[in-house]
Amino acid sequence: MARIVMKFGGTSMAGIERIRNVAQRVKHEVDAGNEVAVVVSAMAGETDRLVNFCREASSLYDTREYDVVVAAGEQVTSGLLAITLEALGVRARSWLGWQLPIRTNDAHASARIETIDTEALIAAMAGGQVAVIPGFQGMAGDGRVTTLGRGGSDTSAVAVAAAVKADRCDIYTDVDGVYTTDPRIVPRARKLKKVTYEEMLELASVGAKVLQTRSVGLAMKEKVRVQVLSSFEDPTDDELPGTMIVGDDEIEENEMERQRITGIALDKNEAKITLTDVPDRPGAVASIFGPLADANINVDVIVQNIAHETGSTDVTFTVPGAELARAIDALEKAKNTIGYAELKHDTKICKVSIVGVGMRSHAGVASTMFKALADRGINIQAIATSEIKVSVLIEEDYAELAVRVLHTAYGLDGPEPLEA
């Protein structure tokens, strides 16, 4: 017997037929003697519909009211799943964010979970009742509805798993696990049986959108064992082949078997900005990134070259493509303070990253990357590294080629897939 949290995304909840399939999967776990809490997303498309209503009502909507509107989507699916479970003879009830409650801070539309009251929840689960919890929502200290930001249901699931000390948090999605890279780009990509939290963080944050980044960070912090599974398999199958996200310690033992690189990630949604002839003096960098931070714009890869002989330097960095217009606006307003000559931008770029904890104990990993790209004539515009990741910016047209080249270079190719 185990205590498990199951999470189902919007595609799995899109319509009663699919909800019935979800209920079958939940029943399978209950029949196996497990205590179960289920965290659900809104039906696919519903959150978009509600968000669009808010935008149509006002371009500057009050996020406190936005939260009231969009939280309704998960409220609906949680009630429907409870009904469907009961129709299968499984005792169940819904627990809305404010009923548990799931307490968050008051950063409406992107709130963070602070605590989850679990007394009633654990009692219900221990009594054999499935707890159905709408993801994405919570309650601020003043009793108003909050939501966690898009994709927040993953975070809800991990937070509930941590709060009830679950043995496992199973995330059912429309993919069946985490792959060495996007199989649509590399058909010979292989599914990973295990991936570490840190690797998953890097893979998620650079575009392998299986899980919300925040949920992985939370799982790492709270040591929640997360498993990514497909919601479209036979719901009574005992051995669903998914990917387990685990701590470093569970990997180290058989490190020998692991590749130095775990996966290749691609992100096409970045835009590159270069400020030319920035004065090479203390405070220059702060004067650039201060205004961007004030505008809540995330800056990613940053490259600053050594100073020209003139005593000035060029600074290049990337921002999310959707934020480019706002970033340019903020930088143009600060032009005099920063003192740059020209602002250039380019959206025809992409970021390709190699990720792997094995990188730490192997030298020469990055040089393999640079050589493999150079051999194919792919020009690297900028490089950024972290302990377990190397990212390069390249021209967008080369994106898929670069991913394929690197996938092969690091020995990640699996057998040729059979024709479907």
Add this chain to the structure above:
Amino acid sequence: MARIVMKFGGTSMAGIERIRNVAQRVKHEVDAGNEVAVVVSAMAGETDRLVNFCREASSLYDTREYDVVVAAGEQVTSGLLAITLEALGVRARSWLGWQLPIRTNDAHASARIETIDTEALIAAMAGGQVAVIPGFQGMAGDGRVTTLGRGGSDTSAVAVAAAVKADRCDIYTDVDGVYTTDPRIVPRARKLKKVTYEEMLELASVGAKVLQTRSVGLAMKEKVRVQVLSSFEDPTDDELPGTMIVGDDEIEENEMERQRITGIALDKNEAKITLTDVPDRPGAVASIFGPLADANINVDVIVQNIAHETGSTDVTFTVPGAELARAIDALEKAKNTIGYAELKHDTKICKVSIVGVGMRSHAGVASTMFKALADRGINIQAIATSEIKVSVLIEEDYAELAVRVLHTAYGLDGPEPLEA
């Protein structure tokens, strides 16, 4: 300055353009210096959509979870109206059923409001903030979501008006007031400036579906002045022509001006059941209506003729057409207990009623009805009377003719309407 509650139905809330029109109307009242609370329905069609999800999930759904699902519709519109008001520069916030809270009993799916906590609400309104309240929903004693049954938002509005001691409760609907009869049947029907609670109750319960019956009963009990208005008029018009629903005392003074009959109502949704040769002994009637009450079937017109010479009697009554099958089932199971010879039923009937408080002080009102119908050869199958109403059952084919005949007979016809 007045404190008013405004209520907008589903048609008024169907889409952002219409919600913007609602917001304009609310702003008009705020600009006039009034304290305002607004009660809203879900977007037209939304509640049906959510109810259908529940039915699809299980024919025997748990009403506690049904309430969680369907309450989402009003949650969405309350948030959207708050956003839209703020976009017009009107300070506003939504107060969900559980936030105020609106406390109800635990009769899920058809709960009754018990109390409404108004401290925070009145403080907010007095501070110039419009309170937007989702209709139809509340919270049971155990903290679970409840709903009031279809059309319940009218009742929410009247209950809020009573709780905050509002000067007026304005119900905006897709009709512009209460008419002497359905204008689709009688083009010369006239809009009533005033109607008493009791008249409205009789008009509503016999098919003039402007307001939910329960809301009128509550308004009468709590002495809430209710006004029925059109939500499609110019939102800045100061003198919307609607119908005010008032107490008898506000009518009596100028009773002279009133017709003896206020309106003619038609109900085509009844079915007639006749049990023949029921033993004429004490307890016979109880043995009929007991099983129907147990099955939660509302019985309306009841006619029991004097006993035949054989010592038995025929009992005729009506039930809602939708309940006919269940009623027949209950009565057939009780056949031996009741001891009737035969069960006959007829759905091709309708109920036509004349309604008016003036009836009390005028003799001969009913005989005008019977004579007018007889003159046109319309056969009366059964008659039922109350203090301010006379209802007859007639063959359904004659429904519209009977309404027109009676509308003319009681002098209710207005001027011929102009061609649109």
